[in-house]
Amino acid sequence: MTSASTRQEARAKFLREQGWHDARIEPLTPDASFRSYARLRRAGDGCMLMDAPPAHEDLKAYLDITAHLRALGLRVADTLGTDLEAGFALIEDMGDDTFTRLLDAGHDAEPLYLLATDVLKALHAHPKAVEVDVPPYDMAALLREAELFVDWFVPAFRGSEASKTEKQRYMDAWQGALKDVARVRSALVLRDYHVDNLMITGGTEDIRHCGLLDYQDALLGSPAYDLVSLVEDARRDVPSGLRAAVMERYTAGMQDNEVTALERDMALLGAQRHAKVAGIFVRLSKRDGKPIYLGHIPRVLRLLSSALKTPELAGVRESIEAMVPDYESARF
Numbered sequence: 001m002t003s004a005s006t007r008q009e010a011r012a013k014f015l016r017e018q019g020w021h022d023a024r025i026e027p028l029t030p031d032a033s034f035r036s037y038a039r040l041r042r043a044g045d046g047c048m049l050m051d052a053p054p055a056h057e058d059l060k061a062y063l064d065i066t067a068h069l070r071a072l073g074l075r076v077a078d079t080l081g082t083d084l085e086a087g088f089a090l091i092e093d094m095g096d097d098t099f100t101r102l103l104d105a106g107h108d109a110e111p112l113y114l115l116a117t118d119v120l121k122a123l124h125a126h127p128k129a130v131e132v133d134v135p136p137y138d139m140a141a142l143l144r145e146a147e148l149f150v151d152w153f154v155p156a157f158r159g160s161e162a163s164k165t166e167k168q169r170y171m172d173a174w175q176g177a178l179k180d181v182a183r184v185r186s187a188l189v190l191r192d193y194h195v196d197n198l199m200i201t202g203g204t205e206d207i208r209h210c211g212l213l214d215y216q217d218a219l220l221g222s223p224a225y226d227l228v229s230l231v232e233d234a235r236r237d238v239p240s241g242l243r244a245a246v247m248e249r250y251t252a253g254m255q256d257n258e259v260t261a262l263e264r265d266m267a268l269l270g271a272q273r274h275a276k277v278a279g280i281f282v283r284l285s286k287r288d289g290k291p292i293y294l295g296h297i298p299r300v301l302r303l304l305s306s307a308l309k310t311p312e313l314a315g316v317r318e319s320i321e322a323m324v325p326d327y328e329s330a331r332f
Helices: 003-018 057-069 099-104 108-124 139-159 164-177 225-231 242-252 256-286 291-307 311-323
Strands: 024-027 037-041 043-049 079-083 087-093 188-189 197-201 210-212 219-221
Touching: 003 079, 003 087, 037 291, 057 087, 079 242, 099 108, 099 197, 108 188, 108 197, 108 210, 108 219, 108 242, 139 164, 139 256, 164 256, 164 311, 188 225, 188 242, 197 311, 225 242, 225 256, 256 291, 256 311
Parallel strands: none
Antiparallel strands: 024 037, 037 043, 043 087, 079 087, 188 219, 197 210
């Protein structure tokens, strides 16, 4: 029996136990993770099936963070049924109105982005947001992610792996650049905060109508991370005027020195994220057979190059340019 058929049988068993065995199953387009989703429909009713294979995904983490975000007053899908051991959950179907779909259909971008900004402000201001048992976004985690660039992007682009000396120089440069921001624990970082993972479940004026997705890998770290993820999106160009509106909204009431520190941390964590994403997109193509992500590489590298102009990142920039001097030209 193949693993696929075994998984299918486990899914059928779960649906029988939950009373959804008679539903019509409509698979959704897979994302970059090992999770998959399907819409379950039957007369007058519907929900979503989350398939999170235990060997690759932590369903408990999703459920725990979901409960925590709900307690903070944020909009997340209701949990309708679970089997932790098998890695299945039934969750509320919040509809199809992701920010991405709305933007692609011509919806005005600014109200959506400002709503997303208001959600972040509320999350970052909530005194109990960090009262949750998740790991810190510490130096080890940040370096492990930055390493993906040198392990996957560099050899794919230049045709040879980085030498031990090249890699060490690169990692040392990151450690020096991130030494301060890696100690910050003031925010619950959702980590993939961008328009693909945000939904409208009502109007665009109330944060309770902004549905959140894909937050199960949340960590405690800097508020700058999710903010830069929103305005420096790997999959979508964000016009400078829209970014400025987001920053004006987020920094309202902040002191000048606080804004300066936030912008510095956004540059540092933005660069780290772009390096990580460049590596992940190559890995998704080469290891996981998902080449579609390679189309975003030029944007990611432009964002990386821009962030690397930050003085604190001079060492990182030099180490990258020494390994792949024309990395911005990469096309796969």
